[in-house]
Amino acid sequence: MEKGTEEVAGVNVLQLTEIIGSAQRDLVGGKAAGLAGLIRLGERVPDGFCVTTEAYGGGEVPRAQVLAAYERLGGGPVAVRSSATAEDLPYASFAGQQDTYLGVTGGQALIEAVEACWASLHTERARAYRQAHGIPHDRVRMAVVVQRMVDAETAGVLFTADPLTGRRGVCVVDAAPGLGTTVVDGAAAVDHYVLDGTEGEGAEGGCLTPARLKELRTTGERIRDLLEAEEPGPVQEQDIEWAYDRDGRLWLLQARPITTLFPAPPPSGKPGARLYVEFGHVQGMLRPATPMGMSTLKSMLAGMLAAFGLTVEIVDIGGRLYGDLTDALRDPSTRQRLVGLMAVDFGPRAQKAVEHLLDDPRFAPMKAPRKRSAAALRTGPKAAVGILGALARPERARARVFGEIERLREEPVTDPATTAELLDLVERDAESSTLADAIVWPVVSGLAVSAALPPLLKGVADEDEIRTVLGGMPYNVTIEMDLALWGVARRAEPYRAMLLSTPPPDLAAAQLAGELPDFGMDAFLRAYGVRSAAEIDVGVARWAEDPAPVFAALANCLRVADPEQAPDRRFERAAERAEAMAAELTGRARREQALRGRLAGFFLRRSRELSGLREAGKFAGLYALRDRRRRLLLIGAQLHARGLLTTADDVMFLDLPELRTVAETGADLRATVAARRTEYERELRRRTVPVALLSDGTDVETLLPAPPSDSRTLTGMGAASGRVPGRARVVLDPSGATLEPGDILVAPTTDPGWTPLFLTAGGLVTETGAVMAHGPTVAREYGIPAVICVPAATERIRDGQLITVDGATGTVTLDS
Incomplete structure (x- = not known):
């Protein structure tokens, strides 16, 4: 019977061979658990011991036990390395955040090195790293690994996938003569190898021979595959520290997951790269x-x-x-x-x-038989009729769109009582999720006329002038929502002090309990409670369920003191500029050619009459998601009552077939749900997401030539015209975010759930997006300068930093 953690409670020192592995992470920390795993797999690891977190909790190094363990090693030089409980995690390596001491010799020096490792848990850099990864400081404890030093001839790091590009199927090795400290601290140039399995790998004159490179590649792949077999789940590519001693033997000093890799695509079963x-x-x-x-x-x-x-x-x-x-x-x-x-x-x-x-x-281009589907043949005539009808009579098209939205809003819905009936209804709705033609074709018409403006006005207008025409756009449901919230803020002025001093979650609880005065929030949530950030995910709570983000945005509105910065005035000014620019461009085109002028005038008018509808399609689809979410939670509550789920919203971590299996057979999938929650929370911490991936995991953007370096100027794409200086407010989650009037919102991306923040923002910077995406569209309509697709903007721009956003040039200048 294996020893459990409870059998070694109170133990201050453990030999590495005594550690059970990940089961004892809380006692020995990540590094020691990883080393124990390598030993368990039969790999060659330097002998050593671990000063456990139990000793750390005592506050004093257990001197006698540590020195006795040191004597059992035979004394001499040892490596003393931190092994915190929040270290070598699947989503955070803590590489270099805590201290390591090499060549420590003698009992007193060893005790001092252990104390120094303990102290490194509380350095500013370690605390900042934990905070960035959402790891509470008070839950982290420190163990320390002590190992016999390897008399290294060559040492370095092996990655079982390329950590820069994400490419799987290759191994990457960095190596240097000696202890290899230059490899991990970046102090000097190292030999760099990318191994793809071809014969004779290795540059002439490097510190590693082809035979050693082959051994490293084979070792890395073996460890990765053995760990995968031991812990089923997504493949965890490995970051392995190693050393060759002067007798040519390979020693493994550490193995941990490569935490920066984005998951690779699942196998497609199709030949060639995808x-x-x-x-x-x-x-x-x-x-x-x-x-x-x-x-x-x-x-x-x-x-x-x-x-x-x-x-x-x-x-x-x-x-x-x-x-x-x-x-x-x-x-x-x-x-x-x-x-x-x-x-x-x-x-x-x-x-x-x-x-x-x-x-x-x-x-490369590849000829393939082209087939037109029956759906495409049916869609063509409908599309032509719908688009031409909207272009001919835009006011009628708008009336149909908003009439359909109102019908969806007011449509009475009933929910069956039994789990089986609810499941049948959810599955049937999932198979028939399509928007009515009354919405689809007017929306497509608006997108089409906007897309037609650049080629139609080539040589007449530049991109910034066209973006000006698309500002202050009427008939946009998201703008109407934001301005409705501004109206709530005006009516809430008598309660200003209370709303600014009470945390949004407390206000949300009071709202749901009916304890707040009526200043219009009830009506707002009746109209827009189906919305939220990430609202296309049925697993995310709507504002009607949790209005805390709405109260945070309301507080931002209440801070606006300058009437000219009021959102309704900014929208009016953007609309006035757009109408004036449309007239100017029509005149320019007419002066070049009468027919071109008439066409330009028609398309510019239609863009103003139809382009605002682009938000209507998504908004209309939210009512079906609202009903689906409600029914799924009803199913979850019934399964929870039967003891089959831990909470009602566990249903959101299953798919529909799995949910039916649980409901009909009583299958216990709670472990599956728990594992998926953990993975979901891990992915929530991810700051960057590749826009394009190859089937081997390569992030295509890493293959592009690096742009010119400029420490003060960040380059993206202008998406809303204008130039504005302001203080950057870096926001990763809109719920509870505070934006003072004029602050520049810097975010990974934005959807309609973010747009209430635009009511007080002076400008917008995002890391991704498209000109016609939700955030840039709303920014234009408020007249807020916006620059999108600025790589790593939320990391390169400091919160509170003074910056200048220039929507015409697509640049962000860091002022200080």
Whole structure:
């Protein structure tokens, strides 16, 4: 029978061979647990012991026990290394955040090194790293690993996948003569090898021979595969520290997951390389979807694409929606158009990534039989009638759109009583999630006329002038929502002190309990309670369930003191500039050619009359998601009452077939739910998401030439005209965010759930997006300068830093 952690409670020192592995992480920390795992796999690891977290909790080094263990090692030089409980985690390595001491000799020096490792847990850099990864300081404890030093001839680091590009199937080795400290501290140049399994790998004159490189590659792959077999789940590529001694023996000094890798695409079963482009950021969502949300989104998106005669395989990678666009990239008739589509619908980052692959021989043009689906044949005539009808009579088209939204809002719905009936209804709705033609074609018409403006006005207007025309756009449901919240703020002035001094979660609880005075919040939530950040995920709570983000935005509105900075005035000014610019551009086109002038005038008018509808389609779809979410939670409550789920919202971490299995057979999937919650929370911490991935895990953007370096100027893409200085407010989650009037919102991305923050923002900077995506569209309509697709903006811009956003040049200047 294996020893459990409870059998060694109170133990201050353990030999590495006594540690059971990950089961004792809380006692020995991540590094010691990893070393014990290597020993258990039969790998060669220097002998040593661990001063446990029990000793750390005592506050004093257990001198006698440590010195006795040191004597058992034979004395001499040892390596003393931190092994905190929050270290070598799957999502945070803590590499270099706590201290290591090499060549420690003698009992007193050893005791002092252990104390120094303990102290390193509380350095400013370690605390900042924990805070960035959401790890509470008071829950971390420190163990210390002591190992016999290896008399290293050569040492370094081995990665079983490329940590820079994400490419699987290769191993990357950095090596240097001696102890290898220059490899991990970056103090000097090292020998760098990328091993893909070809014969004779290794540069002449390097410190590693081809034979040693082959041994390292084989060792890394063996360890990765053994650990995968031991702990089933996604493959955990490994970061392994190693050393060759002067007798040519390979020693392993550490193994931990490569924490920076984005998950690789699942096997497609198709030959050749595949290209996957991320779809979620078009909707302003980079956070992962819950499993139920992903299941719902895949069926909805597949149905929507099928209505247009398109077939795109939708793949879940790291909880994000990716589309397999390989066939379109290889098709000679569509590959160039695909680049243009990326620019309009997916943004410049995706465009550059796809454009780069045009010259990649793996994606060379390939003839394939072209088939037009029956759906495409049916859709063509409907599309023509719908689009031409909207262009001919825009006011009628708008009336149909908003009439349909009102019908969805007011439509009476009933919920069956039994779990089986609820499941049947949810599954049936999931299969028939399509928007009515009354909404689809007016929305498509608005998108089409906006897309037609740049080619129509080529040589007459520049991009910034066209963006000005698209500002202050009427008939936008998201703008109407934001201005409705501004109206609530005006009516809430008598309660200003209370609303500014009470935390949003407390206000939300009071609102739901009916304890707040009536200043319009009830009506606002009746109209817009179906919304939230990441609202396309059915697993996310709506504002009607948790209005805390709305109260946070309301507080921001109450801080606006300058009448000219009021959101309604800013929207009016943007509309006035747009109308004046539309008239100016029409005149310019007419002076060049009368027919061109008439066409320009028509399309500019229609853009003002129809483009604002682009938000209506998504908004209308939220009512079906609201009903689906409510029914899923009812099912969850019933299964929880039967003891089959721990909480009602556990349903969001299953898919529909699994949910039916639980309901009908009583299967216990609580362990599956717990594992998925852990993975979901891990992915929530991820700061960057690749816009384009290859099937081997390569992030395509890492293959592009590096842009010119400028420490003060960040370059993206202008999405809303204007130039404004302000103080950066870096926001990763809109709930509870505070923006003083004029602050520049810096975010990974934005969707309609973020837009209440625009009511006080002076400008917008995002890391991803497209010109016609939700955030930039709303920014234009408020007249807020916006720059999108600024790589790593939330990391390169400090919160509170003074910056200047220039929507015309697509740049962000760091003022200090």
